[in-house]
Amino acid sequence: MLMGMTAxxxxxxxxxxxxxxxxxxxxxxxxxAIVEMALVLPLLLALLMGVLVYGQYFMLAHSVQQAANDGxxxxxxxxxxxxxxxxxxxxxxxxxxxxxxxxxxxxxxTSEAITVAVTFTAxxxxxxxxxxxxxxxxxxxxxxxxxxxxx
Numbered sequence: 696m697l698m699g700m701t702a703x704x705x706x707x708x709x710x711x712x713x714x715x716x717x718x719x720x721x722x723x724x725x726x727x728a729i730v731e732m733a734l735v736l737p738l739l740l741a742l743l744m745g746v747l748v749y750g751q752y753f754m755l756a757h758s759v760q761q762a763a764n765d766g767x768x769x770x771x772x773x774x775x776x777x778x779x780x781x782x783x784x785x786x787x788x789x790x791x792x793x794x795x796x797x798x799x800x801x802x803x804x805t806s807e808a809i810t811v812a813v814t815f816t817a818x819x820x821x822x823x824x825x826x827x828x829x830x831x832x833x834x835x836x837x838x839x840x841x842x843x844x845x846x
Contacts, residue, residue, distance in 0.1 A: 741828055748830045751822045755794065759815045760837040762790035766800060766811035767841035776804060783811045791815070804843070812838040 769786035773779030780802040787800045794815075801812040817823045817833040824833055 744822075744825065744828050748822045748825055748828060752831045752835075755796075755815065755817060755823075756835050756837070758791060758794050759798075759813050759835045760839070762787045762798070762815075763811050763813040763837045763839035765790040766802075766813065767809055767839040770802060770804075770809045770811060771841055771843060779804065779809060783809070787811065787813055796821070806843070808840050808842045810838055810840045812836065 766783035766787040770779040770783035773782045783802045784800045787798065791798055791813075796815055796818050798813055798815045801814075803810045803812070813836070815835045815837075817835070821833065823830050
């Protein structure tokens, strides 16, 4: 094509009207935007779901660790081993009352320390059970140890 020449395109239904081809490229860019959106939208949605799933996981993991800490701290006030187990279980339940899901508490003690282990299972409607993206396990385990006071 020679420099300085402009190609023309005829629109059907408009006999004799000629429009430069450069103006029709504007209409073709709309299709490109739709294709770009179709390519980027799934990635954006996967990223958003990842933020939600892992955000919930880290929030639950922090809550379970805090519950184990509260249980171990509260357990030292018990008079005997059975009393310490009961106090720790109540403290863990109180700490996890705002989080939905099932939990279990195991208390072990030596002559020097008490260890409280908490196992938390996320509910079925949790984001952690999402099949859309790879997610961490729905069971979270945490433990905390507190030294017994020396007599």
